[in-house]
Amino acid sequence: MWKLHFNFLRYQVAPVVASCAVRLSSSSSNEQRFHQHGFSWTRALAGILAGTGVVLACGLHQTVQMRSSLPVISQAEVAKHRSLKDGVWVTYKGGVYNITEFVAMHPGGDKIMLAAGGSLEPFWTLYAVHNQDHVLEMLSLYKIGELSAEDLKKQRDVKSSDPYSSDPERHPVLRPNSLKPFTAEPPPEILSDSYITPSVFFFKRNHLPVPQVDPASYRLHVEGLPGGVLTLSLEDLKTRFPKHTVTATLQCAGNRRSEMNKVRQVKGLNWGIAAIGNATWSGAKLRDVLLAAGYGPDVTQWARHVQFEGLDKDITGTAYGASIPIGKAVSEDGDVLLAYEMNGEDLPADHGFPVRVVVPGIVGARNVKWLGKITVSTEESSSHWQQNDYKGFSPGTDWDTVDYKSAPAIQELPVQSAITTPAEGTVIDRSAEMLTVKGYAWSGGGREVIRVDVSLDGGKTWQVAQLKSSDKEEDPQTPPPLGRAWAWKLWEITVPLPPEAQELEIICKAVDNSYNMQPDTFAPIWNLRGVLSNAWHRVKVKISEDNGEE
């Protein structure tokens, strides 16, 4: 799912500029560039903004021209255009569009080709992020004709049902980032109110409609091992393998993306600081299941990855998928679970009922929900989400230059922390005298957070917060085993209000036991997908002098 705000201007203007610029300078070397999947369009746009008004005027003229007196085209003709070679045509609400030039720019990658030669509507129902005005405006630039009335009637007769209609009810306190698929986070202050995040408030991040799974007929298939396919029922999972319980924090790769968005627009859900939660998970160890399925020393020689496939599927039947390195999967200390309980109860529908993978210390995206298949392999998952998403890039890499193969799939996450209270813009009464600041801190890979520094003066001076590993007043302080600190720490600090200050810039930053620290600012870690957003969290509050006087 992608938000397209920033790139709208580029997409809207670029094709127009392209054909127009070719006319204006057809003898220059620019021509070829413009047709290389938009490689240089950003530069072309920069040129326009720098003042080549002629080109822009030409572009607008052409847009108007394209919308008038378009031919009628049959569905049969549209269906012939299903490749870059033949052109890529689609229909939408009775219009026919030649989107060949747009294919390379599609934020969702090659998936757009699934719609080639047919109607966009069912895909846009599935990926509801498309239902925005600027997407429609962008599409309008590619219009080449009107679908014949007969074919349009046929299309409308095929009733498209909403694949999200059986999604579960959610708690109204959640703040959705998108409804289809459903993604939402709780208000931040809820996070620090409870060491274990209640399931109902735990952030939701679905990629597809929630599948309806009958626990009685549920089967998990384990493939790729010498013994052939092992098929397990839910009952098998619960009775044939010891039940293990692990308290682990899961965090979305895009947590805190909204802060990175303020530097420069990125593509992705505009998460606040609460796309993270800490729960108790129970289930069979993946290690135990793999051993039962035939994993052994001979497999160690060749196996590199364990792939997971969800039962959540798009309309083409493609399931959500991800993989993790085999070492993590089979390690005794890796604590990877095939979980059937969250916080002591059956998994909720939004969290993967009846079985999900929980990979402690690893980015949320690999913790596949509604688990249907496990495959031991020499290769990573080939899914879109493993190969062309959930990777980090340099701030200098943009959509024109990105090579997804050049970066490893995110697995372990970097050290993270945020302030859950007070909220940005809070006004504190001077008469309160003391201020309590609370938050969470966590690091990937089982690295324990050992310290959180808090500043009230924008980073000039720092104090050490108190760390908590439970809700008890007297924190037990039994440290987790080294390298297995899967759960976050909550932290708090109570400090006197600085006597002179009228505004405070509160900052927190965490340190883990590899002594890695959070970067200071977002611009240098900016990346086009807005993942790994872990610079210092900053919250400004005001101190009011009023009440004391009255």
Next chain:
Amino acid sequence: MWKLHFNFLRYQVAPVVASCAVRLSSSSSNEQRFHQHGFSWTRALAGILAGTGVVLACGLHQTVQMRSSLPVISQAEVAKHRSLKDGVWVTYKGGVYNITEFVAMHPGGDKIMLAAGGSLEPFWTLYAVHNQDHVLEMLSLYKIGELSAEDLKKQRDVKSSDPYSSDPERHPVLRPNSLKPFTAEPPPEILSDSYITPSVFFFKRNHLPVPQVDPASYRLHVEGLPGGVLTLSLEDLKTRFPKHTVTATLQCAGNRRSEMNKVRQVKGLNWGIAAIGNATWSGAKLRDVLLAAGYGPDVTQWARHVQFEGLDKDITGTAYGASIPIGKAVSEDGDVLLAYEMNGEDLPADHGFPVRVVVPGIVGARNVKWLGKITVSTEESSSHWQQNDYKGFSPGTDWDTVDYKSAPAIQELPVQSAITTPAEGTVIDRSAEMLTVKGYAWSGGGREVIRVDVSLDGGKTWQVAQLKSSDKEEDPQTPPPLGRAWAWKLWEITVPLPPEAQELEIICKAVDNSYNMQPDTFAPIWNLRGVLSNAWHRVKVKISEDNGEE
């Protein structure tokens, strides 16, 4: 070893202020504070600097007074003062000093008590960092008498030999940070000239004199396991266990301390960017030796740490010591070696001949040289270097407030990188048109460096450097096994000189495969010992227009 520049003023003035301030305000609550091991002396000093000239004048007066007409004291009398209760007296070059008040402030901790009741000279010969003017000035504040002529003659008759006299020769290109013990680093540009750092140029960091070890009579003792003590000769190590070779980068915890020093003075050797090197180490696996000594599942139940003791000892017989977590020591993938070769040859004397520990991914200080004893234990090493050194603290923690127990001993190091060429202040001829920037990048814990970003404009824009894992033109790019990336990457990038710029601020920052990144600046990671100094490396160069004109 500690440098005391910054604290000199505090130490010099504080005791004087103490006694004086007590007189001036003996009825205030300050009195008690001043006697609590200097807890509030920093604040007292701040008060002085803010303008309480009376106190300062009083202090200077008292200093002069203390130096005149001092009594003659016998060695027998001095020897009675060996505790905080009875007072701590020492002698130095015929003077007698009551250093009771200084004990709590000694940067070297309780070790100062070893000198109580006797002469400082032999200790200061061993810890030559004391031989600086400001240390002598500080000492002079505590003078209470003159040693009797008879006892002074006796002391002088005991010829103190230099324990460093048998240290090996070193290459003159090395830049020493201290001579006794010997610590030195190569010129930075040497680092990026060779993927494997030649042993002779590899940074040296001794804590004590280099011990003379006869390889024929060398014995390694392995203790703490059910089978009793296992004693191994060098021949045993070489013949009874398979020989493994690992290419691993070692880095001193204090590498790049000089940059942190610019923020605010810290205590420690003023390392540049070259207290790091990459070598090929060969030896027996620690795991194999521990298994031979009786390590097994029963030991796993209770053992937590593996302690190492060097054959390098101070004059009291205390050996250098450190420990690592048992998980790292016994893991098949941990690759911990008892190394007897460095870069294909016998270990050099400065690097631990005949046997040292190499703990890949872990701070240099735990890679104990001249290894004499291994102890499997429930506890960490009790050595000074494990308990009261090599730990990281908040920038808000100072020598008055530091609690060494509150921080874990450094083991894995955070992600690091630096620019080896061009050097700071280089003038580049505009006619060169292109600029090549080179450096190194590494991360602790076996985390592979996946990207280095380079900026020429102080961090506004970034480009991705080319990573190298060998000296070959065509880098093989065979990635190390996940979690076992022990060796650094060299990197370089060649870029056009920006046409307008007259000065460039070049910056590099590395990212490892947990997507941890280096922090932007030093002030927020400042810590009183100046360790873990891994903020962005910045190098300023000038572009000269001259030569093109001439």
